[in-house]
Amino acid sequence: MATDRPPALEQATPTDGARRTRTAPRWLRIAAPIVATVLVVTPIAYLWFGSLMPAGYSVLSMGIPDYGGGPVPAGGHDHGSGVPGGNGPTRSVTDLIADPSRKADVVVDLVARQQDVTVGGRTIRGYTVNNTTPGPAISAIEGQLIEVHLRNESVTAGISLHWHGLDVPNADDGVAGVTQNAVLIGQSFNYRFVADHAGTYWYHSHQISNEQVSGGLFGPLVIRPRTPVARRGSDVTAIAHTYGGTRTINGQGSDLRVPAKPGQAVRVRVINTDNALMELWSGGAYRVLAIDGRELFGPTTVTGRALTLTGGGRADVELTAPGDGSAVRLQLSKATAVIVGSGETAAPAQPNASLDLLHYGTPEPLPFDPTHPDRRFMYSIGHRPGFYLGKPGLYWSVNGRLFPNVPMYVVREGDVAVMTISNHSGEVHPMHLHGHHAVVLSRNGVDATGSPWWIDSLNVLDGETYVIAFVADNPGIWMDHCHNLKHAAQGMVAHLMYEGVTTPFRIDGDEDNHPE
Amino acid sequence: MKMAYRILAYLISLGVALQAAAIAIGFFGLANWVEQGGVLDKAGFESGTISFGGLWGLEFHGTVGIMVMPILGLLLLIAAFFTKVKGAVTWALVVLGCIVVQIVLGLFAHSFYALGFLHGLFAFAVLGTATVAATRMTRAMKAAPAPVVGAPAPADAA
Numbered sequence: 001m002a003t004d005r006p007p008a009l010e011q012a013t014p015t016d017g018a019r020r021t022r023t024a025p026r027w028l029r030i031a032a033p034i035v036a037t038v039l040v041v042t043p044i045a046y047l048w049f050g051s052l053m054p055a056g057y058s059v060l061s062m063g064i065p066d067y068g069g070g071p072v073p074a075g076g077h078d079h080g081s082g083v084p085g086g087n088g089p090t091r092s093v094t095d096l097i098a099d100p101s102r103k104a105d106v107v108v109d110l111v112a113r114q115q116d117v118t119v120g121g122r123t124i125r126g127y128t129v130n131n132t133t134p135g136p137a138i139s140a141i142e143g144q145l146i147e148v149h150l151r152n153e154s155v156t157a158g159i160s161l162h163w164h165g166l167d168v169p170n171a172d173d174g175v176a177g178v179t180q181n182a183v184l185i186g187q188s189f190n191y192r193f194v195a196d197h198a199g200t201y202w203y204h205s206h207q208i209s210n211e212q213v214s215g216g217l218f219g220p221l222v223i224r225p226r227t228p229v230a231r232r233g234s235d236v237t238a239i240a241h242t243y244g245g246t247r248t249i250n251g252q253g254s255d256l257r258v259p260a261k262p263g264q265a266v267r268v269r270v271i272n273t274d275n276a277l278m279e280l281w282s283g284g285a286y287r288v289l290a291i292d293g294r295e296l297f298g299p300t301t302v303t304g305r306a307l308t309l310t311g312g313g314r315a316d317v318e319l320t321a322p323g324d325g326s327a328v329r330l331q332l333s334k335a336t337a338v339i340v341g342s343g344e345t346a347a348p349a350q351p352n353a354s355l356d357l358l359h360y361g362t363p364e365p366l367p368f369d370p371t372h373p374d375r376r377f378m379y380s381i382g383h384r385p386g387f388y389l390g391k392p393g394l395y396w397s398v399n400g401r402l403f404p405n406v407p408m409y410v411v412r413e414g415d416v417a418v419m420t421i422s423n424h425s426g427e428v429h430p431m432h433l434h435g436h437h438a439v440v441l442s443r444n445g446v447d448a449t450g451s452p453w454w455i456d457s458l459n460v461l462d463g464e465t466y467v468i469a470f471v472a473d474n475p476g477i478w479m480d481h482c483h484n485l486k487h488a489a490q491g492m493v494a495h496l497m498y499e500g501v502t503t504p505f506r507i508d509g510d511e512d513n514h515p516e
Numbered sequence: 517m518k519m520a521y522r523i524l525a526y527l528i529s530l531g532v533a534l535q536a537a538a539i540a541i542g543f544f545g546l547a548n549w550v551e552q553g554g555v556l557d558k559a560g561f562e563s564g565t566i567s568f569g570g571l572w573g574l575e576f577h578g579t580v581g582i583m584v585m586p587i588l589g590l591l592l593l594i595a596a597f598f599t600k601v602k603g604a605v606t607w608a609l610v611v612l613g614c615i616v617v618q619i620v621l622g623l624f625a626h627s628f629y630a631l632g633f634l635h636g637l638f639a640f641a642v643l644g645t646a647t648v649a650a651t652r653m654t655r656a657m658k659a660a661p662a663p664v665v666g667a668p669a670p671a672d673a674a
């Protein structure tokens with residue numbers, strides 16, 4: 001660069017396009033461009049450096065603690081974290097378990113393998129649980145203790161199982177690097193939790209989750225009520241997944257037929273395991289009985305409207321076989337349908353109108369008062385260029401900042417927390433909070449007026465702002481992330497932590513924990 | 517460095533032309549695929565398995581727009597510091613500013629599709645300013661008597 005100076009002749013011959021300062025001393029002419037370059041490059045290098053994470057880091061060390069206006073524990077930091085809970089007593093996530101003296105009511109053995117799977121005539125490199133994908137359905141009665149023995153037979157990168165929508169003890173949440181180490185080939189891991197809430201759930205790997213879930217390492221989990229409601233009809237699970245571009249229900253690339261007598265009602269438990277939202281609609285009438293494993297009060301009959309089921313979300317939809325002996329379809333997107341009844345029926349056109357769960361069903365008092373919360377959090381989602389682990393690109397920001405500088409929401413057990421989730425990123429995001437169910441209070445300033453709408457997976461469209469509330473009643477360290485798992489793998493991962501809870505596990509370390 | 521500046525500015529102009537071509541082939545490829553019965557929805561889009569002729573154009577447009585163009589703009593600015601040609605830095609800043617505005621328009625058009633109209637028009641601002649920067653530098657180089665084709669290259673022409 002020092003040789004980069006104009007020839008003397010040119011210097012004496014200023015032209016219209018190439019006029020230069022003749023008064024500046026030589027050192028300045030050399031130094032000025034170098035300084036200017038440094039000024040341009042330094043902020044970029046700073047951002048790049050700030051995006052790097054050490055090999056093997058604790059989730060405790062990442063993020064910006066956000067106390068949501070609640071008490072800051074002694075020793076709590078504003079930045080760089082450390083242990084939220086500061087100098088107080090601490091508990092490890094490994095101690096947060098179900099009653100160890102209690103005997104299991106349901107015992108399930110699961111073996112995970114990495115193998116080719118053939119779906120809809122196409123073979124993809126994927127994953128199975130007990131040699132099938134989706135894995136076997138786990139079912140239990142409300143209140144039973146489920147014990148799952150997971151063994152990894154051949155998944156090279158290791159596995160874990162997360163119980164999506166079940167508010168399990170933290171040690172059993174199945175997040176590699178946060179609540180356990182990845183289960184490597186030949187290793188086993190036992191999960192124990194009480195199925196304390198009837199509803200529709202699913203389980204899936206939370207190790208390299210984007211690849212393993214899309215490849216088939218998941219299965220349905222249904223908890224039935226202790227006192228069965230007067231059964232008017234049958235009950236069927238439809239787990240929808242896209243394998244290598246092929247849309248399926250229960251692993252089949254074809255419609256799911258449910259035989260039913262005329263007038264018989266069928267509860268269809270729809271589970272959306274994809275990254276993308278899925279629209280459900282019917283040519284006939286339907287009712288939405290439950291969302292995310294929570295019953296809705298006073299569900300009314302819906303016609304001519306589609307229900308949006310977000311990535312990772314579940315909807316229990318009731319269809320009634322037509323009285324004339326024909327069939328009724330519930331479309332799970334355009335490609336596949338659940339057909340209840342007998343005979344054929346043409347696929348109904350996709351309605352433009354959507355069912356708004358904000359005003360669906362009848363209101364009921366909430367079990368807690370969200371009007372005077374202990375913590376108020378903001379989860380604002382944007383999209384901007386920057387660096388993720390040193391790689392330049394276009395990434396999702398949370399509260400204006402990129403991973404690892406995402407919020408670390410800190411609560412104390414028993415707190416009532418209100419969280420505002422706003423999306424101005426240009427894309428939809430299925431927001432999933434582990435270990436808790438939250439109730440929707442409002443959307444875009446409009447209050448919820450229908451049945452209490454409890455969620456663990458919330459579809460937040462671009463331009464929408466939701467206010468949700470939950471009780472911090474399940475201590476631990478919980479992911480609060482986008483369930484478009486590609487987005488999570490780009491750093492769209494925040495955490496909810498309870499004061500004083502620590503984890504011995506590390507992400508990206510020697511144990512090869514890669515939760516996303 | 518003047519030559520580097522000139523090449524970078526022309527590369528930005530060329531980039532704009534390629535961006536227009538790439539997005540066009542992408543959308544015509546998509547339309548063609550849909551005509552033949554292809555179905556695009558969010559799940560297909562997210563699965564990363566949708567494939568049609570011209571799809572590369574959409575990917576190219578995104579990558580070049582977000583990554584390559586701003587890097588070229590920054591390199592142009594850095595090159596400008598060393599050219600010692602009056603106006604070079606100003607024009608590099610204008611070009612870089614136009615690229616930033618164009619990226620912002622592109623990003624926000626995902627939320628407000630009507631901005632796509634401006635995004636298309638503003639491409640001409642990037643093209644125009646980059647071309648002006650390049651031609652100004654060409655004139656400056658011609659006006660300077662030192663560099664002669666075939667003569668030992670002065671350092672600043674490298």
